[in-house]
Amino acid sequence: MKTALIYISRHGTTEIIAQHxxxxxxxxVTLYNLENEPDPVITDYDQVIIGGSIHYGSIQDQVKNFCKRNLATLLDKKLGLFICCILDSTDSGQFSRAFPAVLGAHSVAQGIFEGDLIFKKLNFIERILFKPSVDGQDVIKINEKSIASFIKDLAVPHGFQRTMPTPHIPSKC
Structure with a gap:
């Protein structure tokens, strides 16, 4: 199955997860970083995976815009969606806000993969915002169980659609 894996990464974690x-x-599998290639052509792919990271409660605009521009085409593909986030978020609100609801309902795989927070990669304002919540320490939390579950869900045959897929939500992300 020919797969397009489309992502954008602010500090590098989403890129590492996309490669994984x-x-x-x-x-x-063809990887497309929306930072370098903002509008990859996906018509020749059987399966499309889209992911980004959550910053200030929202996924990157490049992901949102890509989904809007390609909505009709994405609804004809086998679809997987994922986010990376580091802060405590026990509800799935961040995931549901990241992608259009119609894509969430259409996707066969959804994942919240946590991520990392490396202080030397943060800008001044981000360091001020995150320092109290993680005590100024680097945090590395990639959820391999969630990634494995996502890969398993991708094995669902195209055409089979769950009524409301539920992402694997780790206790903290």
Missing amino acids: LAALIGSN
């Missing part, structure tokens, strides 16, 4: 997903899927 590509390796787990195997051959025939």
